[in-house]
Amino acid sequence: MKFSLSKEDIGITVSKEVDFSEWYTQVVLKAKLADYAPVKGLIVLRPDGYSIWESLRSTFDEKFSKNGIRNGFLPILIPESLLGKEKKHFAGFNPEVFWVTHSGENEVGDRLALRPTSETLAYTMYSKWIQSWRDLPLKINFWNTALRAEIKATKPFLRTSEFLWQEGHTVHAVQEEAEKEVMKILEIYKKTVEDELAIPVITGKKSEKEKFVGAVYTTTMESIMPDGKALQMGTSHFLGQNFSIPFEVKFADKDNVEQFAWQTSWGVSWRLIGAMIMVHGDDKGLVLPPKVAPIQVVIVPIYKSDDAKNIVFPKLNEIKEQLETTKIRVHVDDRNELTPGYKFNDWELKGVPLRIEIGPKDIEKQQIVLAKRYNREKINLGFNEIERIGMILEEIQKDMLKNAKAKAAENTIDIGDYSEFKSKIGKVDFLTHIGVEKLDVRKRSKKRQVQTFE
Amino acid sequence: MKFSLSKEDIGITVSKEVDFSEWYTQVVLKAKLADYAPVKGLIVLRPDGYSIWESLRSTFDEKFSKNGIRNGFLPILIPESLLGKEKKHFAGFNPEVFWVTHSGENEVGDRLALRPTSETLAYTMYSKWIQSWRDLPLKINFWNTALRAEIKATKPFLRTSEFLWQEGHTVHAVQEEAEKEVMKILEIYKKTVEDELAIPVITGKKSEKEKFVGAVYTTTMESIMPDGKALQMGTSHFLGQNFSIPFEVKFADKDNVEQFAWQTSWGVSWRLIGAMIMVHGDDKGLVLPPKVAPIQVVIVPIYKSDDAKNIVFPKLNEIKEQLETTKIRVHVDDRNELTPGYKFNDWELKGVPLRIEIGPKDIEKQQIVLAKRYNREKINLGFNEIERIGMILEEIQKDMLKNAKAKAAENTIDIGDYSEFKSKIGKVDFLTHIGVEKLDVRKRSKKRQVQTFE
Incomplete structure (x- = not known):
């Protein structure tokens, strides 16, 4: 048969401590989150990987919506002339732009860039849509991919030439309101990453050299990874009037005087998933925070005979249904040909937060065994306590953040000057x-x- | 000030009967669903347009999920050599492919196609992921965009060089199971379009000339548009082993004998939104089925004096809150500087299914006026009957489908040979x-x- 790295019976073969980079890659591939695409620098997301992104997207959407932000769609092709309209911005992105030169056999006129980011395109449209102060604030977010040619080796979720992200673009009549928006978004980013991914982050302002090309200033959310390096996990930019002037994003104010608008842009990418893998994973594989786990609870039946199986399955299905009524995402591993031990390893590799083991002896004792993935603790739970599982998942989520905070603190020192x-x-x-x-x-x-x- | 077609105070200036094509374009632009992007053939979706797509996506996701289909992500770039692996498929798409030749200043080696469809890429990955019968069926759906250079004039949602769609790709051990999947998907398409968009469709099989390049056969969902032309609104293909052989999508069966798998692919695009506009719109503008309307109920206060305003608004806010508790998407038009008449036209142009009018006289009579968008019927509703509005929206949804069925029947004839x-x-x-x-x-x-x- 064909050989593949993702072949189920091979676990993680290096330690996180010993070779962090190789460990990371193995976790991504073997937990089946992602795989390399045929083109260097590009990856494919498998359902378990994409599901985490969908979960984050839905949380962000809810928060954006409460903040008056709606979603839209921008095409991927931007004419070279448009991309060049804000000079610093263009110079910053130019070396990594993918260029379309032909459609079919025909040359396209002006070369077309695959969007490295959409400021230039969005603001060309905004300029048409905004006439007066009544049209402001205009706050639109776009879930799409950005393309930036990556010359270094591919690192799934961390360094790829195409990446899933959201880019938000807002327009305001007043500078102060725009600056407030920058901070409001940064706060949404921080809260979501801490609450959903259990990763503690620090927010701050980028240096002049590291700010977004074209921004007045860039705020950032970063976190210390287990290898001691900081990872940028999201940025929120105050653009001032740097784009509104060349793109003529202007409006008639209440006195009917034409004004240039004040703008912000901001984004997070699937790099958040990379951070989650690095922060929580261990030598057995992935460790998923319950809130974003595609499967929150896996039930593994323990039996050797058909008789035992017939005793175990009715109770197991009952527990499954009970959990499902409380919206817990549960899966029964009913693969007959595999041993419980194999299954334990498999689900640990995939990072499922909670495992339920149930065999004939447990049925006798009217209990199940619960195994927590993040700290590998095992506890017994009576059949009459099944409803506690939702709370246990919440505790795991909180404890994972607490642990991550403690680890980050170890790598953090206070300095005076x-x-x-x-x-x-x-x-x-x-x-x-x-x-x-x-x-x-x-x-x-x-x-x-x-x-x-x- | 700047002039723009979408300027709020210009309604639809042509009749649907007189110039269907111009009418369509005006509705799309003036109802602010979409706008032309700077590159010919491409469009931008504004929040009201994208919201309809999000609503459809969420309905399809729910149905796909119940059918064991999960979502994934594929990158947009496909090497030319890969796209050419299935010859007929390549010949079919080649003339409309956008080609990337450079990244930054450097030539890419093998030219990279912007995905016109992802069979070749998906099946290259599937070939790596599938080893045995245990890995089947494999059913993954991808929400993304496809790019096919369009030489004719741009028609938003109907004829664009990049379009939002979903493409599903399934793999099965047995031919019969794959063929059943083809039909199951077609049924999901039909039911969703009829239930959500209130458009009656006919399902059937494409001719040999019109089938998907590379398919064994193509099934299709089509509908008659008001201009008498049929519109293809979704296709579901049985690919047989036409791709599994060149792409080596094979598996070890239960006897450990290697077999080529059986495959399907299927997709719907934002063309569904185009169909909805054509089928339901009228000379006042867009008409939205309640299920996909971003705003289902708009409340327009009627007042001339501040005193009247102070009487109307408390009741209006009470109604708004009552509707919101039952998950109805409601908006209050509190723009002080505009007349009720202007607002009526504005919301009719935007197709909001139900308008509530409320003024001091209505307060006296303990009632509101309800205006249905699709048939422009007006009824009075007592303050004690507000909870009926959810039911009225459901009735509108059903009546819109019934009307559309009647109109389609007018353009349909039975033939014998x-x-x-x-x-x-x-x-x-x-x-x-x-x-x-x-x-x-x-x-x-x-x-x-x-x-x-x-």
């Missing part, structure tokens, strides 16, 4: 590389790249 | 153009292009 900062971080070379500037270091800053807000 | 068919349809030229073949005409077939199933 720039010289202490330099001595603690070690190498000045590295400092230059990550674009730190003197102005960005504040007293008691907990973070090395950014001026933090807290 | 091919010669009668030729005489009724008029021109043989046209017949050739639409690819009808003798075999496709069945006794009592109600449809001209397809061999129908009912």
